[in-house]
Amino acid sequence: MMGNETLKLVAMGNPLLDMQVRDGEAVLEKYNLKPNDAVLANEQQLSIYQHLVENYQVTYVAGGAAQNTARAVQYVLPENSTAYIGAVGKDDLAQQLRSANDREGLQSLYQVVDGTPTGSCAVVITGHDRSLCTNLGAAEKFNVSHLETPDVKAAIDAAPYFYLGGFFLTHGMESALKLAKHAKDNDKFFSFNLSAPFIPQFFKGQVDQVLPYAQLVIGNESEAEAYAQAANLNTKDLAEIAQAIANAPSEIQKPRTVLITHGSQATIRAVQNASQTYTHETPKIESKDIVDSNGAGDAFAGGVLAGLISGKSIEQAVDIGHRLGGMCIGQVGPVLKFRTLILSTNP
Known part of the structure; x- marks a missing residue:
């Protein structure tokens, strides 16, 4: 175990191995999937993983949204700045995830579950879109x-950001x-990602329990619209939705910031009880430079967090997020291409 004196962020989520295929239009049709969506596999979709292995050239990439974000944060920050909590099986897939995290300098604080395989995610690329089936x-x-095991507890106690x-x-x-209440009780920074439209759609009660502790909430346009529908906001205006999420009940003293990305369009920022929302233009990326969008939102979140952890303004942090998201779009899967002096260079 590393020393925790340099630890800045602990992330928690579902560790998954991504199984990525291109030109998957037939897969979407066969398994009733939408081009730019994320779902948990139902009974009829569980055969998708074997189907991909038998019929497609599969690229295996370490995934899991929060794990991707933690790796992106680590990509920017000095070594030993990040740790990640989640559960894996006792299998080779888990070892692949550990190795990917080790390469990036992300500490894997996995719970190992006997008798259940490590989670996997079918990533079906069609054009520039990605459909996730987990x-x-x-x-x-x-x-x-x-969370009470010694290494995990020590990391949680040491980290100022979650x-x-x-x-x-x-x-x-x-x-x-x-985790959220630990952050509140110790005046630490807790952030949360909406992750997929089905989360606010079907788990709004759970979202509403976590939101009060969040100083930062990140989502994309379809997740924001799903939240608006679930909350009966009667609007599709992303700025209005962002402000509504920002103004949701709070248990913390600091104002909540909400960031809603919208593909190549400007990212919207809302701040709790502010009189206006803000927009942040995204850097233009030529169509020929886009490989796939898998993990781009995770990389954006990682860039924002890395900026804030480094003491940058929210404007600068969003810019770092855009640059990491743009870098990810040029790669296969949730991978960042090269280390640049992201924090010290101006866009």
């Missing part, structure tokens, strides 16, 4: 007791609230 496997067996993936709320509410 079998959580061991990830959903995460137990709150893991990040929770919304996907975790489908099974891990007790653990999510424990």
Whole structure:
């Protein structure tokens, strides 16, 4: 275990191995998937993983949204700045995830679940879109007791920043609230990602329990619209939705910031009880430079957090997020291409 004196961020989510294929239009049709969506696999979709292996050239990439974000934060910050909590199986997939984290300098604080395989995610690329179909496997067996194990507790006590993936709320509410309340009680920074439209759509009660502790909430346009529908906001205006999320009940003293990305369009920023919202233009990326969008939102979140952890303004942090998201779009899967002096260079 590393020394925790340099630890800045602890992230928690579902560790998954991504199985990525291109030109997957037929897969979307066969398994009733939408081009730019994320779902948990139902009974009819569980054969998708074998189908991809048998019929497509599969690229295996370490995934899991919050894990991608933690790796992106680590990509920017000095070594040993990040740790990640989640549950994996006792198998080779878990070892692949550990190795990917080790390469980036991200500390893996995994709970190992016997008898259940590590979670996997089918990533079906069509054009510039990505459709995610997840079998959580061991990830959903995460137990709150893991937060009290010595290494994990030491990391939580040491870290001033926390990040929770919304996907975790489908099974891990007790653990999510424990982390959120620790942040509140110790005046630490707790951030949360909506993660997918089905989270606010079907788990709004859970979202509403976590939101009061969040100083930063991140989502994209479809997640924001799903939240608005679930909350009966009667609007599709992203700025209005962002402000409504910012103004949701709070348990913390500091104002909440909400960031809503919108593909190549400007990112919207709302601040609790502010009289106006703000927009941040995204850098233009030529179509020929886009490989796929898998993990781009995770990289954006990582860039924002890395900026804030480094003492940058929210404007500068969003800019770093845009640059990491743009870098990710030029790669296969949630991978960043090269280390640049992201924090010290101006865009």
